[in-house]
Each structure stands twice: as structure tokens, then as C-alpha cells.
Amino acid sequence: MTATDAFALELKDLRKSFGKTEIIRGVNLAVRHGERVAIIGPNGAGKSTLFNLISGRFGASSGDVLLNGTAINGMKPYEINRLGLSRSFQITNIFPKLSVFENLRCSVLWSLGYKYTFFKFLANLDDANARATELLKMVNLEKKHDVLAVNLTYAEQRALEIGITIGGGANVILLDEPTAGMSKSETTRFIALIRQVTEGKTLLTVEHDMGVVFGLADKIAVIVYGEVIAFDTPDAVRANPRVQEAYLGSAVADAQAGGH
Amino acid sequence: MSNQKQRSPLNVGRWVTWSLFAVVLLVAPMVFTSGLGLTVLSQMGIAIIACLSYNMLLGQGGMLSFGHAVYTGLGAFLAIHALNAVSSGDLPIPVSAVPIVGGLAGMGFAALLGYVTTRKAGTTFAMITMGMGELVFAMSLMIPEFFGGEGGVSGNRVIGKAFLGITYGPPIQVYYLIAVYTFIAVALMFAFTRTPLGRMLNAVRDNPERVEFVGYNTQRVRYTAFIIAGFFAGISGGLGALNFEIVTAEVVHAARSGAYLLFTFLGGATFFFGPIIGAVLMVLAFVLFSEFTKAWLLYLGLIFLFMVMYAPGGFASLIMMNLRVAAFGKLRQLWLSYLGLAITGLIALAGAAAMIEMTYHLQLSSSQGSEIVFMGVTLNTTGVGHWLAAAVVMLIGSGLFEMVRRRFAREWEEIQAYIEKKTNGEDAQ
Numbered sequence: 286m287t288a289t290d291a292f293a294l295e296l297k298d299l300r301k302s303f304g305k306t307e308i309i310r311g312v313n314l315a316v317r318h319g320e321r322v323a324i325i326g327p328n329g330a331g332k333s334t335l336f337n338l339i340s341g342r343f344g345a346s347s348g349d350v351l352l353n354g355t356a357i358n359g360m361k362p363y364e365i366n367r368l369g370l371s372r373s374f375q376i377t378n379i380f381p382k383l384s385v386f387e388n389l390r391c392s393v394l395w396s397l398g399y400k401y402t403f404f405k406f407l408a409n410l411d412d413a414n415a416r417a418t419e420l421l422k423m424v425n426l427e428k429k430h431d432v433l434a435v436n437l438t439y440a441e442q443r444a445l446e447i448g449i450t451i452g453g454g455a456n457v458i459l460l461d462e463p464t465a466g467m468s469k470s471e472t473t474r475f476i477a478l479i480r481q482v483t484e485g486k487t488l489l490t491v492e493h494d495m496g497v498v499f500g501l502a503d504k505i506a507v508i509v510y511g512e513v514i515a516f517d518t519p520d521a522v523r524a525n526p527r528v529q530e531a532y533l534g535s536a537v538a539d540a541q542a543g544g545h
Numbered sequence: 546m547s548n549q550k551q552r553s554p555l556n557v558g559r560w561v562t563w564s565l566f567a568v569v570l571l572v573a574p575m576v577f578t579s580g581l582g583l584t585v586l587s588q589m590g591i592a593i594i595a596c597l598s599y600n601m602l603l604g605q606g607g608m609l610s611f612g613h614a615v616y617t618g619l620g621a622f623l624a625i626h627a628l629n630a631v632s633s634g635d636l637p638i639p640v641s642a643v644p645i646v647g648g649l650a651g652m653g654f655a656a657l658l659g660y661v662t663t664r665k666a667g668t669t670f671a672m673i674t675m676g677m678g679e680l681v682f683a684m685s686l687m688i689p690e691f692f693g694g695e696g697g698v699s700g701n702r703v704i705g706k707a708f709l710g711i712t713y714g715p716p717i718q719v720y721y722l723i724a725v726y727t728f729i730a731v732a733l734m735f736a737f738t739r740t741p742l743g744r745m746l747n748a749v750r751d752n753p754e755r756v757e758f759v760g761y762n763t764q765r766v767r768y769t770a771f772i773i774a775g776f777f778a779g780i781s782g783g784l785g786a787l788n789f790e791i792v793t794a795e796v797v798h799a800a801r802s803g804a805y806l807l808f809t810f811l812g813g814a815t816f817f818f819g820p821i822i823g824a825v826l827m828v829l830a831f832v833l834f835s836e837f838t839k840a841w842l843l844y845l846g847l848i849f850l851f852m853v854m855y856a857p858g859g860f861a862s863l864i865m866m867n868l869r870v871a872a873f874g875k876l877r878q879l880w881l882s883y884l885g886l887a888i889t890g891l892i893a894l895a896g897a898a899a900m901i902e903m904t905y906h907l908q909l910s911s912s913q914g915s916e917i918v919f920m921g922v923t924l925n926t927t928g929v930g931h932w933l934a935a936a937v938v939m940l941i942g943s944g945l946f947e948m949v950r951r952r953f954a955r956e957w958e959e960i961q962a963y964i965e966k967k968t969n970g971e972d973a974q
Contacts, residue, residue, distance in 0.1 A: 340758065361757065361762070362757040362758050363756075363757045363758070363759075363760050363761055363762050366757075366758055366759060366760045367760050371758065371759075372758060374755075378752060378754065378755045378758075379752065379755065380747070380748050380751040380752050380755065381751055381752070382747070382750075382751050383744075383747060383748065383751060387744060387747075390744070391744060391745060391748045391756075391759060392759045394741050394744075394745065394759075394760075394761075395759060395760030395761055396760065399741040400741070401741070401742050401745075401765060401766065401769050402740060402741045402742060403737055403740040403741070403742040403743065403769070403773065404740065405740060405741065406736070406739050406740060407739055407740060407741060407743075407744055408739065410741070413741075449755070449759065452759065453759055453760055
């Protein structure tokens with residue numbers, strides 16, 4: 286399978302500099318349809334920057350990003366989103382003064398073709414309302430239907446964030462540290478939720494919790510100083526001496542000792 | 546928690562609300578029958594449309610515009626020119642449709658100028674709108690052919706044959722035209738808040754970055770909303786042109802823009818009906834309060850100051866908070882405190898107002914003698930005793946007010962805690 290559109294997402298020699306500092310230094314990565322990829326690496330390795338480049342938040346200095354074979358570098362975030370790529374944020378990024386239901390409904394409107402419509406009532410958009418209700422169930426927030434997003438607990442806000450991310454029906458989902466700041470039990474439940482709602486989709490996630498990484502991912506990409514030093518199955522990455530030397534080491538041992 | 550169940554009782558409430566609104570518009574001139582009453586009512590209708598259109602930007606879109614008078618004002622100018630064209634027979638439209646011309650003009654200018662302003666949000670947006678406002682005002686002095694110079698442009702709305710007896714000669718007929726426009730415009734602007742664009746506008750206000758990642762171009766959302774707001778602003782301007790039959794450059798002046806901002810804020814930008822309250826207060830302040838005292842702008846400034854400090858949600862939020870308390874059956878507990886606040890507040894205000902009036906008298910009209918009559922009391926502006934007495938009244942009033950306020954704050958907090966507990970309890974079930 287060498288054809289480009291065999292891949293859901295492909296990065297070709299992607300580079301990004303801030304001033305004179307090169308943060309992303311020639312990243313190549315090809316993710317197949319339906320694969321779950323965890324991106325790991327030490328703090329400051331460029332994981333979030335990579336997500337920002339892919340999703341159009343920043344423009345790349347050079348290189349290409351291909352989404353289902355289409356070059357998307359230089360596009361605006363909303364253009365990329367319309368092509369079927371959606372992302373969540375490390376810092377919770379929701380609509381605080383709208384209700385939970387409204388938050389989710391906002392995330393589905395574009396994909397259902399409502400665009401900038403102002404001659405239809407939201408209440409009459411049966412498909413949008415059904416989809417938002419379905420999302421509400423998926424992220425287990427049915428009881429919070431009318432609660433303002435700002436009044437949710439942290440874990441609920443993270444769940445809402447996931448709901449907004451998958452709302453538009455994107456096929457490629459980027460989750461930036463979805464479980465950051467959660468307790469152990471919350472994390473376990475949350476990973477199950479992520480598995481469920483991203484079923485059949487291509488998933489890229491930045492994650493620090495090694496237990497989560499090895500439990501969730503089909504493949505792991507290890508980034509160190511803006512370069513992908515390994516991209517393989519969890520077992521292969523675990524065995525990779527270069528990875529162990531550069532980054533994993535004790536973290537892998539911990540995950541294994543933790544009953545993995 | 547089915548949606549259907551929630552919706553139906555709400556719809557009844559809404560139906561009642563809108564009927565009441567229509568009835569108020571209908572009977573208001575029968576209650577306030579004087580010429581002044583009718584003038585005030587007509588201006589209120591015009592102001593309501595203007596403030597609501599402004600709040601489409603401020604409250605719903607988080608766009609702090611300092612130049613909304615550009616769109617009401619240019620709408621007014623185009624409308625008065627249209628009226629004159631109708632008079633001369635060049636424009637075959639009825640006089641009743643002249644405000645629509647204003648609306649289209651407001652929309653056109655919003656499309657033109659908004660293309661620049663709405664590319665940015667936040668402070669930059671605010672600054673650019675201010676610049677646009679200054680630009681248009683400067684232009685109004687430079688192009689007397691269109692803006693009529695210092696005298697403005699005047700027109701005559703009583704033209705052509707009477708249609709069903711409507712000539713727009715008597716002010717009452719103009720009032721009802723304004724009332725019809727007001728009702729429709731308010732209904733349409735309310736409907737807008739229930740549409741996909743209206744909701745995405747709220748989302749842009751809350752978190753523009755996130756909006757870009759659910760497929761929407763925030764600039765386009767702001768721009769489209771800006772054009773719609775411009776249309777309603779222009780309608781308001783057009784009605785103003787018909788009402789006054791003269792349009793001068795002051796309609797595009799920054800002071801007008803500032804008034805829209807301040808009174809929309811005062812009424813309450815976070816609720817749809819807030820700007821309606823604001824508009825009513827605006828007309829009362831400008832038409833009635835300004836007759837009452839020369840220091841009216843000072844009082845207005847003080848009111849704004851206190852509102853921003855203590856009730857940033859405006860009057861609408863005060864009303865909603867008390868309705869919430871009432872819904873939990875706790876409003877009765879507060880009436881004594883409210884009475885106390887009102888009485889002590891009035892005492893403090895009387896003292897302060899006496900000093901303000903004396904100061905204004907000294908500064909502006911001391912040639913007419915040193916005595917003024919304030920609330921039935923003759924005060925001597927040169928007498929130390931009267932100044933001292935006013936100061937004492939103010940200080941005592943303030944002291945008492947503070948005492949009552951503390952008591953009130955305690956009660957208020959208890960009630961809020963009670964409501965919080967109740968609602969959380971329901972959540973858990």
C-alpha cells in the first residue's frame with residue numbers, strides 16, 4: 286500500500302520554527318485509516334505543536350500535511366475541519382456560557398449543512414437536535430442537558446470537549462492530552478469512553494500516562510526534540526533501544542510493573 | 546427530560562409575552578395622551594430597535610462597537626433623502642416604506658464598513674469602529690450636499706393622497722407606524738437569536754478559537770451578524786427621520802454611539818430584553834430628565850458608575866435575579882431590606898443632589914441670585930449652613946444605607962445558598 290490515499294493522515298518532512306528555534310524538525314508520519322496512534326515524548330518535544338500544525342492553528346514553515354491524500358497545509362482551521370479532521374485541546378476549550386446541549390449542537394451544525402443560516406429555527410432542526418442528543422448520551426452528560434458548560438466539573442468538561450470534537454463526524458480525530466489532570470479512576474473510565482466514541486475513526490492522541498498509551502494505541506510515535514525517533518507497534522516501540530535510551534526507560538518499566 | 550415536554554409550557558409563556566408586548570404598544574398612547582407622551586413613546590420605539598440591534602453585536606456577539614450611530618445615522622440620512630424623492634415623485638414608494646430604505650442603507654454601509662471592522666475582534670474591533678465613527682462624522686461636515694451641513698436635511702412626511710385616512714400628519718399615526726415596525730423588528734431580532742447563525746454568534750462571543758475548529762469562519766459569523774444588525778439599525782434611523790422630519794449630522798456623532806452602548810449596557814446586554822429597558826431609560830433620560838436638571842449628565846454618569854460596579858448585568862439581570870428569588874418563594878423576606886435601601890438611598894441622594902444642584906447654580910447661573918428651590922426647600926448657595934446641612938443629610942443617608950446594605954447582603958447570600966442547595970438537590974435525584 287504505497288498510494289497516498291491509503292493513509293488518513295500523512296506528514297512529509299514537516300518543519301516549524303519559532304524565530305530561530307526549530308521546534309518541529311522534519312517529521313514524517315503516515316497514519317492508516319482507522320489506526321489509533323499515540324504520540325509520546327518528553328515535555329517540550331513538540332507534540333502539541335505538531336497537533337497545532339496538523340489542525341491549522343499554526344502554519345508550518347515547510348513540509349506537507351496530507352489529509353486523505355489532500356494537501357491541507359496553509360488552510361484555515363475551519364477549512365481543515367470541514368475536510369474531516371477535528372481536534373480537542375489540552376486546556377479545556379468549550380463554550381462556557383452556553384448550555385451543554387447548545388455546546389454540542391454548535392459542533393454539529395456545519396456538518397449538517399446549516400452553515401450561516403438565519404432563516405431557520407434551531408428548535409426545528411430535527412437532525413441537528415437528534416445528533417446533539419445522541420452526542421449527549423455518548424459522553425454521558427444527559428443529566429446536564431441545560432447546565433451551563435462553565436458549571437460542569439472538570440471531568441465533565443473534558444467529556445464535553447470530546448463530544449464537541451467528534452460532533453461534526455470527522456474521520457480523523459486529534460486528542461491533545463484528553464486525560465490530563467484526571468484521577469486514576471476517572472482516566473480509566475475516560476479511556477473507555479474515548480475508545481467507544483472514536484470507534485472506526487482514525488485517532489491521534491498525545492498522552493503522558495503510559496498505561497493509557499499502551500492500552501489504547503495500535504501504534505506509538507515517539508517524538509524527541511521535534512523528530513519522530515520511532516513509529517511502530519507498542520511492543521516494538523517498547524523494545525526499541527533508541528527509544529529506551531532517549532525517553533521511555535523507566536516509564537515503560539512502570540507501565541509493565543503496573544500489570545500491563 | 547424530553548424536549549417536547551419542556552417546550553410546550555414555554556411556548557405558552559412566550560405567546561403571552563408577545564401578546565402583552567403588542568397590547569402595550571397598542572394602548573400606550575391611550576394612557577399617555579399628551580403631546581409629550583406621544584413624542585416620548587415614538588422615540589422609545591425607535592430607540593428600542595436601535596439598542597436591540599446594537600446588542601446583537603455587544604451582548605450576543607461580544608463585539609464592543611463604538612460606532613453604531615454610523616448605521617442608524619446613515620440609515621436616517623438615506624431615509625430622509627428617500628422621503629424627499631417620494632415628495633418630488635422620483636421614488637414611487639409609500640411613505641410607510643421609507644424606513645425600509647433606511648434599513649437597506651444601514652445594511653449596505655454595514656456590509657461595506659463591516660468588511661473591514663469585523664475582520665478583527667476584541668479591542669482592535671472596538672478601536673476600528675471608533676475610527677469609522679469619527680470618519681463618517683468628519684465626512685458629514687465635508688459633504689454638505691448629502692448631509693445638509695449644519696442645518697441638516699429636512700423633509701415632509703405628509704405627501705400624496707391619504708391612504709385609508711393615513712396621512713402621517715397627526716403624530717399618533719406616526720406613532721402607530723413606529724409601533725408596527727418596533728413589534729416586527731423586535732420579533733425578528735428575537736427570532737434571530739434562535740437560529741443557527743444566532744447561536745454560532747454566541748459561540749464566537751464565548752470562544753472564537755473553538756468555533757474555528759467546528760467548521761465555522763468566525764470572521765464570516767461576525768460579518769453576517771454585523772450586516773443584519775446594520776439593517777435593523779438603519780430601520781431605526783429611518784423611523785427617526787420620519788418622526789422628526791429632519792436629520793442632522795449629530796445622528797452619526799460619537800455621542801450617539803456612546804449612548805447606544807451605555808444604555809444597552811445599563812438595560813442589560815446579557816438578556817434579550819435588557820436593551821428594551823435600556824432604550825426606554827435612554828429616552829426618559831434624554832427627553833425628560835434633561836428638562837429636570839442641568840446636571841443630568843452627571844447623574845447619568847453616577848448611575849452608570851454604580852451599575853458597572855454593583856450590577857454589571859444591568860437592570861435585566863437585577864430583574865432576573867429577583868424573579869429567581871421569587872420563584873423560590875423568598876422575595877417576601879427581602880421587601881423590608883429593599884424598602885430600607887430605597888429610603889436610605891433616597892436620603893443620601895437628596896443630600897448629594899442638593900450639593901450638586903448648588904454647585905451647578907454657582908457655576909452656571911449665579912447671576913440669577915444665590916437662592917435655588919430644591920425639592921420644595923429654598924437653599925442659599927452662598928450660605929455655609931445649607932452646604933453643611935446637605936452634607937450631613939448625605940452622610941447620614943450613606944451611613945444608614947451601608948447598614949441596610951450589609952443586612953441585605955447577608956440575607957441575599959443566605960437565600961442564594963438556599964437556592965443553590967435546592968437546585969443541586971434536584972440535580973442529584
